[in-house]
Amino acid sequence: MKIPELFEHKKPVFSFEIFPPKRQSGLDKIYDTIEKLSVCQPDFISVTYGAGGNMADNSTCEIASNIKKRFGIEPLAHLTCVNSSMEDVTEMIGRFAKADIENVLALRGDIVPGEAIKKDFSHANELAIEVQRNSGLQILGACYPEGHYESKNLREDIQNLKYKIGAGVKVLITQLFFDNQLFYEFLVQVRNAGIHVPVSAGIMPIVNKKQIEKTVALSGASLPHEFTKMIGLYENDPEELYNHGIQYAVDQIRDLLEHGVDGIHLYTMNNPDVSLAIYEKIKDLL
Template sequence: MNISNLFKEKKVVFSFEIFPPKKESKIDTIYNTLEELKGLSPDFISVTYGAGGSLTKNRTCEISSIVKNKYGIEPLAHLTCINSSKEDVTKILDDLKKEGVENILALRGDIPLDYKENSNFKYSSDLIKHIKERNDFNIVGACYPEGHLDSKSYEEDLLNLKRKQEFGATHVISQLFFDNKFFYDFLDKKDKYGVNIPIQAGIMPVINTKQINRIVSLCGAKIPDKFIKIMNKYEYNPEALRDAGIAYATEQIIDLISTGVDGIHLYTMNNPYVAKKISESISSIIHTINNCDKVVN
């Protein structure tokens, strides 16, 4: 199924992200996670490009196939390109097609320390253009409400987003953020650049201080004073911090849904407990919004 059609059928699309464990010995954990997530009825599940982007150790295709062919949930397979040749990408695309995977999230990926620039793919838009030429897949992109760390300016970031749309991306998923104001400002600004494809808000429930520190260092997301106070208050109470993180993310999501967001993409961190708690809290409002026309008619 082409997941771009979901945005024509529903007012709010709700999806999850999972990732392949880095250690081979822990691969069974992802299957246990999927067993628990399947009952939450997400519209699709994205599978990150595992093992640091290694072509030889990547499990994205395998897990995407299981998501679709065992659990009957549409997968969105991540694909990074910064350290790949066209031959590498073509092989992965062929493997995904064989497994019936129809949707790809095209990303540049993190630049490795030993990176040597190759001429095939410098930006995710290059990858989108390459995939589009095959016409085998629906292509999804990423966007950055607070701006990408490597962009020279916010304007450049929005121009890059417009390029992704022009090259074939049918919708985009946002980088995580903790203050909805950044997302709303981003929506206002992207309209001026002619970006009109659906945008899902990426939300990550923060359940421990180690996690939040790593996130900030990787993507530069700003932490609101409100959440800093929560972390300080429950720093030595892991269970309370977990519950507070779930409550904060739930509050973010309800606000976004209430203002007409196209969709919510929940970064589960392979934690089905967190996904379940949030899904239970928001399922009724999503159901009501998605079925309001049916009730009126």
């Protein structure tokens, strides 16, 4: 199924994101996770590729393929290019096609100190052009409600976003954010810039202390008062932080749905219990 077509017919589109396990031995567990997530009947599940700069894994294609074969759910395979040569990309596109994968999230990827950068691709739009040229894959892309941290400002980042659309990106998924107001303002600017593709909101529930630092560093997302207050109150009480972290995500998603968002993309962090708990509290609006 072509994910961009799904957005034409369904609102909201509800999706999950998972990441491949660090070791091959974790593969059984990821399939248990997907099985649990399948209860929510997500419209698609995306699988990261070298997420957070972790290039140790290479099982994105295999997992995405099984999401379709074993669970009958549409997969979205992420593909990054900053550490890849043209040859690597060609090979991976070929593997996706062979595995019957129809949709890819074209990303530049995180620049990790010490990890060699290859010169064939500098930005996600260049990867999108190659995917478009070399395959029949549907292309999705990432966008940044608060601007990408390497951009001077949001305006410049949105100008760069137009290159992706020009390169064939048909749906955008946002970086995680905790302040819906910033998302709504971003959406106005995106539409004013002439970008009219569906934009799905990426939401990450924060349920333990360890996630806070890592997530903020990866995303640069700003933390509204309500969020820092929750952390301040419960950071030393794991059970309360877990419950309030879920509730924060639920409140965020319900507000987005009430504002008519095109899609909700839940960063599951491979935790099906958290995702199911959230689903139970939002399903009446899906």
